[in-house]
Amino acid sequence: MLNADIIKSYFSSDIASVFSPIEIFQSIDSTNSYLLNLPASEKQSGYVCLAEQQSAGRGRLERVWDSPNAENIYMSILWKVPIEKRAGLSLMIAMAIVELLQEIELKNIKVKWPNDVLVNGKKIAGILVEATGEYVVIGIGINVNMLSNENLNQAWTSIAYEKGTLLDRNKLLAQLLKHLCMGLSEFERIGLDKVFTLWPTVDALKDKTIVIQQGEQNHEGVALGINAAGALLLSKPSGIQPFYSGEVSKIHLPYPLG
Numbered sequence: 001m002l003n004a005d006i007i008k009s010y011f012s013s014d015i016a017s018v019f020s021p022i023e024i025f026q027s028i029d030s031t032n033s034y035l036l037n038l039p040a041s042e043k044q045s046g047y048v049c050l051a052e053q054q055s056a057g058r059g060r061l062e063r064v065w066d067s068p069n070a071e072n073i074y075m076s077i078l079w080k081v082p083i084e085k086r087a088g089l090s091l092m093i094a095m096a097i098v099e100l101l102q103e104i105e106l107k108n109i110k111v112k113w114p115n116d117v118l119v120n121g122k123k124i125a126g127i128l129v130e131a132t133g134e135y136v137v138i139g140i141g142i143n144v145n146m147l148s149n150e151n152l153n154q155a156w157t158s159i160a161y162e163k164g165t166l167l168d169r170n171k172l173l174a175q176l177l178k179h180l181c182m183g184l185s186e187f188e189r190i191g192l193d194k195v196f197t198l199w200p201t202v203d204a205l206k207d208k209t210i211v212i213q214q215g216e217q218n219h220e221g222v223a224l225g226i227n228a229a230g231a232l233l234l235s236k237p238s239g240i241q242p243f244y245s246g247e248v249s250k251i252h253l254p255y256p257l258g
C-alpha cells in the first residue's frame with residue numbers, strides 16, 4: 001500500500017523539503033480536483049496528493065481516467081508557476097516520466113504530443129495540468145501493476161506488464177518525485193532546454209503524416225517536432241503551422257508508433 005513515510009525514506013533531504021505535505025487517500029474522486037479545491041490558506045507549492053483509487057479520475061479533453069484500486073500511481077502536485085511561464089510545462093513533466101521509465105530500464109519509450117507517454121506504442125502514462133490562480137495542479141497517472149482492465153478502450157500497457165514483475169509503488173513514486181524535482185527546477189531556471197534535448201529521441205510523431213483535431217477543425221500535415229514554446233509544428237501545403245493545443249486523432253501508416 002502507499003505510505004508517505006516509506007516514500008520519504010527514499011528521499012534525499014533536498015527533495016523532502018520540496019514535496020510536502022504528502023497526503024494519501026484510500027479513495028477520492030480525483031486527486032487533481034482535491035488540490036484545485038483546497039482552501040487558499042492551505043495551498044502551497046509542492047503539496048502532493050496521492051490516492052489508491054479515484055472514483056472520478058479525469059483525463060485530458062474531459063475523458064475519464066479509469067483508476068482501479070491499489071494498482072497504479074494517481075498523483076497530483078500543486079506548483080506555483082507564473083502564468084506567462086507555463087508554456088510547455090506538461091512536456092517537461094512527460095520528460096520526467098520518460099526519465100523514470102529509463103531509470104527502471106524500460107525500452108522503446110515515446111511521447112505522443114502533447115504528453116501521452118507510450119511504451120512499445122501503447123499508453124503507459126498520462127498528464128493533466130490544470131490552473132488554479134497562481135498555481136498549477138500537475139496530475140500524473142501511471143499504469144504500474146495493472147495487468148488487466150476491461151474498461152479501457154485504447155491500447156495500453158503497464159510497467160509490470162513490460163517488465164514481467166510487480167513493482168513497489170512507494171519506491172517508484174520517490175524516483176518519480178526525484179525526476180520531477182530536477183525537471184521543475186530546471187524548467188524554472190532555463191525553461192524547456194531539457195525537453196528540446198530529449199524530445200527528438202522520444203517524439204512518437206516525428207515525420208509522420210497526422211491529423212490534429214482542434215475544436216471542430218481537422219488539420220492534416222507532417223509532424224516536424226516542437227517549437228520553443230512546446231507547440232507541435234505541422235507542415236501543411238500552406239506552410240508550417242504551430243499548434244499549441246489539440247488532439248492528434250489520426251496517424252497515417254506506417255503505424256504503430258515505433
Ligand code: BTN
Pocket residue numbers: 029030031032033054056057058059060061063065073074075076116125126127128139140141142
Ligand atoms: C490523460 O492522459 O488524459 C491525462 C490523465 C491524467 C490522470 C491523472 S491520475 C491523477 C490525476 N487526477 C486526475 O483526476 N487525473 C490525473
